[in-house]
Amino acid sequence: ARTAAVIPAAGRGVRLGPGVPKALRALGGTPMLIHAIRAMAASRAVSLVVVVAPPDGAAEVRTLLDAHALPERTDFLVVPGGGSRQESVRLGLEALPPGYDIVLVHDAARPLVPVDTVDAVIEAVRDGAVAVVPVLPLADTVKQVESAGAPGGPERVVATPDRSLLRAVQTPQGFDRATLVRAHETVTDDVTDDASMVEQLGPTVVTVPGHEEAFKVTRPLDLVLAEAVLARRRL
Ligand code: CTP
Ligand code: MG
Numbered sequence: 001a002r003t004a005a006v007i008p009a010a011g012r013g014v015r016l017g018p019g020v021p022k023a024l025r026a027l028g029g030t031p032m033l034i035h036a037i038r039a040m041a042a043s044r045a046v047s048l049v050v051v052v053a054p055p056d057g058a059a060e061v062r063t064l065l066d067a068h069a070l071p072e073r074t075d076f077l078v079v080p081g082g083g084s085r086q087e088s089v090r091l092g093l094e095a096l097p098p099g100y101d102i103v104l105v106h107d108a109a110r111p112l113v114p115v116d117t118v119d120a121v122i123e124a125v126r127d128g129a130v131a132v133v134p135v136l137p138l139a140d141t142v143k144q145v146e147s148a149g150a151p152g153g154p155e156r157v158v159a160t161p162d163r164s165l166l167r168a169v170q171t172p173q174g175f176d177r178a179t180l181v182r183a184h185e186t187v188t189d190d191v192t193d194d195a196s197m198v199e200q201l202g203p204t205v206v207t208v209p210g211h212e213e214a215f216k217v218t219r220p221l222d223l224v225l226a227e228a229v230l231a232r233r234r235l
Contacts, residue, residue, distance in 0.1 A: 001101035003122055004048040005040035005172065006092035009033050009108030010055060010081025015218050021054045022217070023108035024064070028230040032217065033061070034068045035111030040104065040172070041074040042115040045122045048100060049074055051108075052081040052092040086191060090184045096177070102126070103180055105194045106172035112229050113172065113214035120208045121174040131198040132174040134210035135167035142166060169193055170210040179203055 013022025023033040033051065040046050053061035058080045065076055079095045081088035089105055096103065102125050104118070117134055124132040141163055145155035173195050183197035191197055195205045217226055 001126070002047055002099055003043075003045045003102040003104065004050060004096055004100035005046050005104040005106055006050045006052065006089060006096070007033070007036055007040065007106050007108050008052045008081060008085050008088040008092065009036070009061070010052050010057075010088040011085065011109070012054075013109075016223070017220060021057065023054075024057075024060075025223070027111055027217075027223070027226050028234075030068070031064060032111045032226075033108045034064065036106060036108045036113075037065070037070065037076075039111065039113050039115065040106055040118060041071045043118040043122065044073075045102075045119065046104070047074060048077065048097070050077045050079065050092045050095055052088045053078050055080050055082065084190070086184075086197075089194060093181055093184060101177050103175050103177045104172040105175070105180075107216060109217045110171055110214050111217065112226060113170070114211050117170075117209075117211045117214055118172055121172050124206060124208050125174040125176060129174075129206045130176040130179040130203045131195050131205040133193070133195045133205060133207055134170045134172070134214060135207045136170065136210045136212070138163050138166050138168055167207060168210070169195070170214040170216070 009023035011022055016022050024031050027035055037049055040049050051061055058078050062078045077095055079091055082091055121132050142161055143157045144159040146158050149155040183201045187197040187200045199205055213229055
């Protein structure tokens, strides 16, 4: 089965602060999105990458792709995204040509995921899982609060879930294409990852080990870490 990767890159990056859309911010002099695309194309199994660009930035992203060296054996499509990550992923899925039965969904904001993690996700889908998520154990203890208060304000703690049963979830997440498409057609709740839509639908989602370097660039400190990881790789 052929494998395609959909990269939602349409977000503004509000938590990172003002500036160009997050995916277009530079990391080691190269846009974060180009790193993320290379991370997917680094897997020999991935033969198509669908980039979901900022809604008014598809032409700019196309230009960016043409300006950077990318593997010859990989095909690239660029489509405009939507107002939510979920909508952006759906628009990417709608642009997928026939013949790709395995689909990865990977955040442009996780530019440094190692190829071994990408391959482990694909391998698990090939082995029969319909939905696969790379995960890490949590470093922090997690508290559940009664309800979300004002930002920075006090909240009442109601529970401390058993941390040994909790996982932080990364991307790429891997799917049987038909299952993921059905999930996007069926689930209308707001979600923050694709696997949770499959969970709501019913099929079993399984984990593979994630990687520390697959962290999401969300806040300014994450950029500092990403630059340091890149610098270490270039040693
Ligand atoms: N994303 C997208 N379309 C949106 C919103 C998000 O394609 N309408 C993408 C982002 O570009 C990112 C990934 O989803 O690659 C993960 O989202 P997140 O880290 O939340 O990025 P942003 O939404 O851009 O950041 P913020 O929430 O801080 O604004
Ligand atoms: Mg967001």
